[in-house]
Amino acid sequence: MIYFRGCVAREKLKRISRDTGEILKLAGIEYTILENEECCGSFLLRTGFREDAEKVMDKTLKDLEGEKILTSCAGCYKTFSKDYKEILEVELDVIHSSQLFKELIEKGHLEVESIDRKVTYHDPCHLGRHMEEYDTPREILDKITELVEMERNRENSRCCGAGAGVRSAFPEITSKIAEMRLKDADDAGVNTIITSCPFCILNLESACNDDYKILDLSEILFKRLKRT
Amino acid sequence: MEESRLNAMKRSFSILEDRKKRLFRDDYECINELSDRVKSIRKYSISNLEELIKKAEKRFTENDIEVIFAESADKALDEIYKIVKDEPIIGKSKSNTVNEIGLSTFLMNKGIELVETDLGDRIIQLDEETKGPSHPIGPAAHLNIKEIARIASQKFGEFIAPEARAILDALKNDVTKRLSKCNVGITGANSIAAEDGSLIMVHNEGNINIVSMKEIHIVVAGIDKLVRSVEDAISVVKLETIFATGKKVPAYMNVISSPSKTADIEQILLKGMYGPKRVILILLDNGRREALKEYDECLLCIGCGSCIVSCPVYNVTGYEFGYRGYLGGRGITFSRFITDNQTCFDSGLFQCTECGLCTLECPVNIKTNEIIERLRRESVEKGKYPKKHLETAERIKEKGSPFED
């Protein structure tokens, strides 16, 4: 299995790729990471740079074709699952980290313990509405935390504001949207937000102060693993 | 849009959302069934548009409604001007299509006054700072009562209390006085029944009842408003009402299929009894046929505005994310066809996060995020994109990473 970390977990929020790697090790999963891992192509596709996207995707595909692929990023996951199929006509064997974690827990490869810490879950657009994966992260969180839902959740989840190039070109729009999402958590009476997309985390973190904790599912799971 | 106005808008949106939620809870099956019906009505329409246009021309003419086909906004303006050039003042009800062709400014430059009759539209017409409606059915959603009172006070040169009834009375009296001088009324149409030759308009204030009873009634509507029958049209406007207002039916649904007429004296046909002598339908293309070629999904829209209420970007920018009353992502995609790529770019083509919320909220489930992505591709090919995106794209190509360091 290749663990495709994606640009944010690889370069900006390395704690996510580190904790994910640790979890895999504890579960006894063998995996490799690409020394020269590049880009899934998502940014280029969403912003209209189609020709460039196809070149980047062709290149990345060479490393991934025929392998089982694990992603941390909801955006990579959607791109590998949908766009590679639609544009390059390849069906990649890709799994999102939340899905693998659930499998490992169910098979008994990971043992978890629950702590009654209140958290809420933010559905990343690319994992939720675009890939319709709502339950898996929640099933894990139910086992290890006290999950409190925000009013806008699942398919109605509010976007964090970062996607499709808006964060890079219109940061003021992005940060205002992120503030609304943080307020959704406030309204639910929770200040720990768990999500399954490093890009959402990067974005929400840059819009909040230390009163909030924004964590990837892998980070909180790693803390709740029973070590033998 | 200013922070305080955005907050007022968000407040009215949340009242609207609550009302919708209640209605959907109580009438879920009914609404679902209606949505399915309207989806197939609208799909039929856009797949058979040319045929419907032909049928409409024939049937409306038989019904004594004059049909003028306008391929562009300029043509529509010319045709309207021919009819109204001697009028000092004209009454109007809410219509995105009329805004689309820029009629208000056009007539103002010709010295003809256009009076908005919807309360919300009239308020934003009087406010110089407002650059457009903030919701298709609640155009003044971004203004709180104090601001509205200030705007009205300024307009009338006297103090009007920040009290809803007082504001309504002041505006109503003024509009009624002006309307009494009008011989021509201009409206849009929410849906058009091609095979019956009927125009369907919905409203709550009763203003269309007055505007459409003037001597001449001009209706401006896009060819995308065509459906087959009156029954189909009623389904469309009912669903539009549900998604726009959270109410099942509007106060009024007008079905107009002819000028006002009587034959009570020896079967002699006389037109203009209590209502208009002439009803003129201006059917507007203005880029819609171009949209039909590769982006026909864009024309499924029934104009309810449901998509903007939940749109994250719209909630923090307001009507600046859109084009002339065509608001939010779908409005931006539409602007590409009724204007050009530059306007579409300026309206916010690259501001959408492609989150997909609008599709979920849309009664006909238009996949706006996918259309946006395709239009961005076209725009990039034409060399129009945010500079930051090019920089990021270059980094990705060079070193496989979007980040600077």
Ligand code: SF4
């Ligand atoms: S996809 Fe774009 S237009 Fe639609 S809700 Fe999201 S940000 Fe708004």
Ligand code: SF4
């Ligand atoms: S795109 Fe859909 S939700 Fe938006 S105005 Fe049109 S029909 Fe309504």
